[in-house]
Amino acid sequence: MSRSGADLALLLIGGFRTLVDAAIADLAAQGYEDVRPIHDFAMRAIADGADSASELGRRLSITKQSAARTIGVLRERGYVTIAPDPRDARRKQLQVTALGFEVMRAGEAIFDDLRARWASQIGATELAALEKHLAALVGAAPIRFDTPGWMATDLS
Template identity: 30%
Template sequence: MTETVQNLPLLLAGAKRWLDDALTASMRAAGEQPLSSAQGQIFALLDPEGTTVAELARRLGVTRQTAHQAVHGLLALGLLEQVPDPSSARNRLIRITTEGTRVHRRAQATLDVIEGVLADRIGVAQATALRTALTLPRGEPPVVEAP
């Protein structure tokens, strides 16, 4: 029986899961409230002046309802706040709080250490090549026909 080779999406998903699991376990061990992957991504997607839930949903590639649920949990933890949008009376902006900034900085520092562990395990050249490959421009997703 031959073993099937995992496709690239599965390999990338597995690598992301490894990073997410390491971050969650490390933050929990440090006494921080664990966040979901979607909640963690929100911090990287927020504009300094604030971002609407609709825009966060677009950036995350999820529904507004899903984005709202992730934001609601972070509001309850005091990591984000809602403020009026000066450009629209209908919208509210989501912004990071002082506590949210502290937690986000700690998570970023933890990710730096985790990346160092990964480099130790797979080799510095491979870790550097992986980061380089993932940051190269890919262009628009292609539409192809299977052979």
Template identity: 35%
Template sequence: MYDETLARLAAGARDDLGFLLLTAADAVVAATLAEVAGQGYPQIRRVHVPVFVHLDPDGTTISTLAARAGVTRQAMTGVVRELEEEGFVSTAPDPEDRRARRVSLTASGAEYCRAATAASERLSARWADRLGPEAVDVLRDQLRQLAAGSSPTVPD
């Protein structure tokens, strides 16, 4: 009944910028996670990444982490709980709001972050070897513009 509609959507998705960006991001995250899994961190999953990425050095409330990651507080609470059980983060009452929980990185969490950063740098170097350093720099700049919400300029 909707075969044509789905076929057109699938055909369009192959070249859709948003779809390509999501697919590329998924591939990069998967490659990074696979590399750090081989270094002793197989328990870290894609859902855990936003906690590490959005965590402030002095700790961050679960509500703030959820807002930064674009998920519900309840979902973030579950993810933080998993990471706390694995020893990568700790939680304590927030000194500014005793009802809130502040999430902080542990020594194990810092070790994971160092391993993930090194893996990301190695993967970036591989992309630079494959595409050329200048092309990677241009790609980074363009992605920053897209992430900042810059609209493409249309020539007159």
């Protein structure tokens, strides 16, 4: 049975969603019940240099207001702080806290475990081949952190 291109896209999104939903459940079981995918995207962007709401918004392709709300939630939960910029005392700078990095490491370990579960389901060789083929299809460009904004983009 031949599948359509749309079926392939849905399978890829379904695979992504299956992994992310399982990771969220596992994080909750570890005591991080308040973490959502956008939080991970935001913390990774902040750790990579997005040190303001404007820059975070640009990196995630969301509005500055949405970025500010996300920052507020992350601050409230202790995952990021706002500190004076050492280069310019008039500016404030976002930083991921030790707890934020702990959550990101826990998530990475969970994704490693989920990958191992998939390997046990379909075989390590098959999973390695799937990853190799996806890497060839996706290309060498780094994965962008703007997935939340891209998924919500209104094209009308």
